[in-house]
Amino acid sequence: GENVEQHPSTLSVQEGDSAVIKCTYSDSASNYFPWYKQELGKRPQLIIDIRSNVGEKKDQRIAVTLNKTAKHFSLHITETQPEDSAVYFCAASLRDSSYKLIFGSGTRLLVRP
Amino acid sequence: DGGITQSPKYLFRKEGQNVTLSCEQNLNHDAMYWYRQDPGQGLRLIYYSQIVNDFQKGDIAEGYSVSREKKESFPLTVTSAQKNPTAFYLCASSIRRGEQETQYFGPGTRLLVL
Numbered sequence: 001g002e003n004v005e006q007h008p009s010t011l012s013v014q015e016g017d018s019a020v021i022k023c024t025y026s027d028s029a030s031n032y033f034p035w036y037k038q039e040l041g042k043r044p045q046l047i048i049d050i051r052s053n054v055g056e057k058k059d060q061r062i063a064v065t066l067n068k069t070a071k072h073f074s075l076h077i078t079e080t081q082p083e084d085s086a087v088y089f090c091a092a093s094l095r096d097s098s099y100k101l102i103f104g105s106g107t108r109l110l111v112r113p
Numbered sequence: 114d115g116g117i118t119q120s121p122k123y124l125f126r127k128e129g130q131n132v133t134l135s136c137e138q139n140l141n142h143d144a145m146y147w148y149r150q151d152p153g154q155g156l157r158l159i160y161y162s163q164i165v166n167d168f169q170k171g172d173i174a175e176g177y178s179v180s181r182e183k184k185e186s187f188p189l190t191v192t193s194a195q196k197n198p199t200a201f202y203l204c205a206s207s208i209r210r211g212e213q214e215t216q217y218f219g220p221g222t223r224l225l226v227l
Contacts, residue, residue: 034215043203043218044156089155093214100146100171101216105155 002027004092006104013080014112021107023090024072032093033073034101035064039086047088048075080111116140117219119204124224126191126198134189134222136204144214145187146205149173150221156203162187191224199226 003026013019023033031052036044050057050064050073057064061080066073077084087108091101117138126132136145144163148156158171162181176195181187187206191198202222207214 032214036218043220046215046217049215100158100161101214103156106153 002030002092002094002102004090004102004104006090006107008107009105010108010110012110012112015080015082017080019075019077019080019084019109019111021075021088021090021109022072023074023092023104024070025092025102026071027092027094028068028071030092030094033064033066034091034093035075036089036091037086038089038106044089077109080109082111082113085109085111117204117206117217119202119219119222121222122220124222125227126224127227129193131190131192132224134191134202134204134224136187136189136219137185138187138206138219139185140206140208140217141184142206142208142217143184144207144209145181146207146216147171147177147179147187147189148203148205150201150203159189159202198224200224 006023034049035047037047038044048059048062048064050066061078063076087106089106090104094100120135146161147159150156157173159177160171160179162168165181165184168179168181178190204219205216207216
């Protein structure tokens with residue numbers, strides 16, 4: 001079945017620097033890749049997603065890139081701010097009738113003021 | 114995701130007791146999901162339902178049961194067979210756009226064992 005690996009597990013950056021989180025997936029048929037942000041004790045919230053027919057997508061300071069050949073996708077956050085501190089999860093959607101999401105193990109991002 | 118509600122926010126279970134977690138959505142979403150999240154861990158799928166009166170096991174269904182009698186509701190019962198139920202439980206629902214389904218999460222229920 002599909003497996004999603006996420007790295008790093010923790011990431012500490014200085015405010016204003018960029019942060020990059022990487023995920024790899026195993027099922028080449030996966031075609032939808034969302035990213036969620038989860039603050040402490042809160043629900044995961046969708047921040048950006050990308051389909052397999054697109055290589056890159058941007059939304060203000062957040063961007064996601066997808067390399068289908070290598071089966072990996074990355075989240076890029078530029079000009080980081082303290083409120084970006086949270087746990088970020090990547091996911092991949094199985095391209096079967098269930099459309100289940102398989103989640104990575106999460107990256108704890110700390111932005112130091 | 115504001116249209117997905119979960120109750121209660123905190124739930125305490127005694128040994129041998131079954132407890133039921135509520136999940137309701139008013140978004141007219143067809144699919145609903147239950148995930149378990151342990152401290153510092155990712156999300157693991159317990160059960161999911163694509164349509165009313167139908168549901169499938171996820172990766173960690175043992176010790177749990179669900180029902181889907183109404184489109185808006187997908188309650189999860191944690192049975193006494195689940196020996197380590199302490200966790201944060203998240204319900205999600207999804208809408209299909211093209212070929213992908215975007216999942217939105219409820220606020221979660223934190224279950225603790227007394």
